[in-house]
Amino acid sequence: MAGFLKLLRNNRNYRCTWMGQVVSEVGDNFNNIAVFALVMDQTHSGLAISGVMLARAVGMITAGPVAGVVLDRVDRRKAMIVSDLVRAAIAMCFLFCTGQRSTGLLIFLSALLMFASPFFTSGRASILPVIASKAELHTANSLTQTTQWTSVAIGAFLGGATAKGLGYNVAFGFNALSFLVSAACISLLRVPFGASFKAERRDISEDRVARPWQEYREGLAYMGRTPLILAIALVGVGWATGGGAAQILFSLFGEVVFQRGAAGIGEVWGAAGIGLIVGGIVANVWGKKLRFEAYKRLIVVCYIIHGGAYVLFSISRSYGLALFFIGLSRAAVAVSSVMNFTQMLRHVPDEFRGRVFSTMESMVWATMMISMLVAGLASVTVDPRIIGVVAGVLSTTTALGWGWAQARGLLPEPPLSGVNPEEIEVHGEASV
Template identity: 35%
Template sequence: MKTLALVKKPNLRRLLTANFFSGIGDWFNSVAVLSLLLEVTGTAMAVGITLALRTLPHLIFGPLGGILADRFNRKTVMIVCDLARAVIALSFLLISSASDVWIVYAATFLLVMFSSLYNPSRLSILPQIVSREELAAANALDQTIYGTVMAVGSLIGGVFVAMWGNEVAFVFNSFSFLFSGWVLMRLTVPNQTEQEEKAAPVADQEAGKGAISYRELLHMIMRTPIVLAILLMTAMWPIGGGFFNVLISVYAYQVFDAGKWGIGLLYGAIGAGFIVGGLIAEFFHKRPYEVAALSFAIEGLAFLLTSFSPTLYVTALFYALSTVAGGMGNACLRTLLMKHVHARNLGRVFALDETFSNVLLGLSMLAGGWILAFAEPRIVGFAAGAFVTITSLILGRAIWVEGQTFKKKTTRCEATGVVESSHVD
């Protein structure tokens, strides 16, 4: 298996280790913050404001994170963000009463701000530390780590806070960022400029000199149908996905009367699905266009089927199936972006993707909470699942068609020895 061989690569292992520990710390922090807010305020209003503040920074600072990733050393950007988050995470220790709730808002905003600056570098550094042929397996492994963090974090986060308290969770979160930064310092990354020029097709190397604006980048994306279709796919999913996030607690509490245990079961199923999806994505690495074209439609169909679930266990099974497909789809879409977007623009493309996805997800959750106040949960689940399925089929077909065109062009180029550009450059 390629995955086992990749795990033996020190650089990739360090990157994934850093992602794992900082992700676990985030989950512990989330549980502790939400518990603390209910303890000191006694209302859900503070929780709603805090959740909203986890979306806003992506809109403001996500594009800046893309610029930093493309203009500066990505490893350095990640380490600086980790150190800043380690300090900010400790500020939650200063909260003791309702009058201190502003600290929660400010610290939450700052943590997400530095995460917005961090993520484009994290995503775009991957092609620098693995070969082009290893990208699919590396992205699949990254999805597996993401699922593991979700499953482990959701299952033990509450237990950790219950046993040792909010303060220990905040300290652990700070330590997780320090540990992540230390691991990243040990990364050995090729010189960014030399690596980009070496990876670029001959026709692209001259065009690659100098930075471009987001406006120019958007024009380039519009002229590259495969990249446009991928970004539209990742932007459409959150519109329905936000409803499914809200439905987790609604299904657990209102539909199946399972309470906190039910929420834990559904989150655990989601995490397990991402783990399985990441593991089996490797076996489909030779068909990334086909998997990308179908996976999100399957995910939407699984979501739709939750509206007919007779028990919470069946609902958990459908949620797991949805994220198996979603994990495979995410791995394939990221791999395709890394192959079709020039390395010098990768940070900004991922920043656009993350920014729109997070903002749309936040707005969708807000709308979902409002609609579920008066609508039947199963009807909302059916409608959201149908939306994801239909839009994914339409955009998936566009990705598949462009993929077949690209494959034919590549075969023709290999036969004639002529290099043709197929990037957003």
């Protein structure tokens, strides 16, 4: 925690980004819980929740390639501000959804909101090596992800309570306001000396016509010839085979299995968020000590714990135990996520960051879409606990693929991108 506080105290650019992140992501989770609870009120159907989540997935998948090319061509700070302003306008439109019997508008707006998101989220990831020094990079990545997960916990608990006590319109209104605050914070960023919020590109120049598809293919080609980056992307896909179903199951477990209404949905999401926070803090400490080979072993361990704990969450009859196991499951995911993102920030060249991060988001959401669709259809006739067990087992298979590639020596460390090994916070190899 001392490292987090030092970073916030000493780095103005990161502090501004972090403040905007806190407000906007808490607002996002107000929206998430309000939407899920409203859909359950209107339909009492896991299939309807699946429809909302599928719409979000379609929005994210569609936007990913476009956002990647845009972020690697334009000033990323400006792209993030535009994304915030567009999302504020869309979020206000959710006010028209209350009092309606149909979920059609909710589904449409959910897709639009997610379409606008990668321009911000991938942009934030892409500028992190610009606003954080080389020595700060791992801590900045850890704090960014831990803050995201803290927002899940706080936003889920408060969003559930707000939706239940003050109504859905208050939750939707706060979400819209949060994007405006985020845009204001991002507008305060200043380019560090000798750096730029626009990627340095060797493959294009200002006087050449944009070739979006060709540029996107170049990003894919970079991932294909860099085994570690491709493997990290596939880890996300492996997690999403069960992780997509989890998005449906959280609402079903809170509302149907444990019969606790909107507050129960918020509590399940909140427990998951607490686990992510704990995992993020642990990863921040371990990441400063772990060398590359130990990092690869740790990923295997993380996904075995994640899948096993999710299975236990699904079969627990005690509400308290269920919350504990979902927290443990998410803690393991958090450790893996922080470690993987730090590796990408250290190794992916600036010219490819926008395309790499947005492509990974699209790959994960495409897989989640299939997982959510299957889980939503299954929820009509199959016990949610059985669906949860299958989802946990699927997510665990990620460990098998990564472990096999590691054992075969297929995951060498790529060249560092603008980072000298002695400047990285690694002090010795920890055993895993």
